[in-house]
Amino acid sequence: MSATTSALPADHDARLARARRSLDGLSLGDAFGQRFFGHELTVDSMIAHRALPRSPWNYTDDTEMALALFGVLGRHGRVDQDALAAAFAHRWRCDPTRGYAGTAMGILRELHHGGDWRAVSGASTGYGLHKATARAMRPRWARTSRRTTHPWSCARRRAPRRSRT
Numbered sequence: 001m002s003a004t005t006s007a008l009p010a011d012h013d014a015r016l017a018r019a020r021r022s023l024d025g026l027s028l029g030d031a032f033g034q035r036f037f038g039h040e041l042t043v044d045s046m047i048a049h050r051a052l053p054r055s056p057w058n059y060t061d062d063t064e065m066a067l068a069l070f071g072v073l074g075r076h077g078r079v080d081q082d083a084l085a086a087a088f089a090h091r092w093r094c095d096p097t098r099g100y101a102g103t104a105m106g107i108l109r110e111l112h113h114g115g116d117w118r119a120v121s122g123a124s125t126g127y128g129l130h131k132a133t134a135r136a137m138r139p140r141w142a143r144t145s146r147r148t149t150h151p152w153s154c155a156r157r158r159a160p161r162r163s164r165t
Contacts, residue, residue: 008077016074023070031057034099060099064091085117 009015035053036043046053068087072080089111092100100108110120 012077015077016070019070019073023066026066027059027063030063031059034058034060058098061092061101061104064095064098067091081117085111085121 032053035057036046045051065088068091069079069084072084072087076083089108092105092108093112096105096108107117107120111117
């Protein structure tokens with residue numbers, strides 16, 4: 001039995017169905033929102049008239065990364081960070097025109113060429129994937145997936161102590 005299938009939870013299919021519904025909503029919202037990047041007056045007019053943006057509704061890197069995460073969850077039943085980094089790099093390589101920022105492009109290029117995510121991801125500053133998927137996954141899984149691209153953001157922060165007066 002492979003490591004990929006041996007550890008799948010008993011409710012894997014139900015979890016994946018919920019994740020799929022979240023992915024459907026994320027990708028539609030991503031593509032819809034992408035249509036509102038443009039000249040301010042045009043966008044304001046569309047909003048004021050509740051006009052539906054013209055096609056095509058192209059999705060962005062946020063959906064690409066969510067698709068990668070969905071694939072890893074489907075295969076592993078959990079966030080496997082090495083598999084997730086490889087999936088991010090693969091999806092970027094297949095279509096690098098989805099709006100990846102410069103830092104993400106550099107990280108994904110390094111990953112594609114064999115770099116270890118632990119070494120190359122420290123410079124990333126975005127939270128798109130984490131925010132988009134946090135509600136669809138267990139909080140622990142969201143933190144685990146975020147560590148793959150944002151390791152510094154996962155440090156535990158202590159609340160300041162209140163003085164007792």
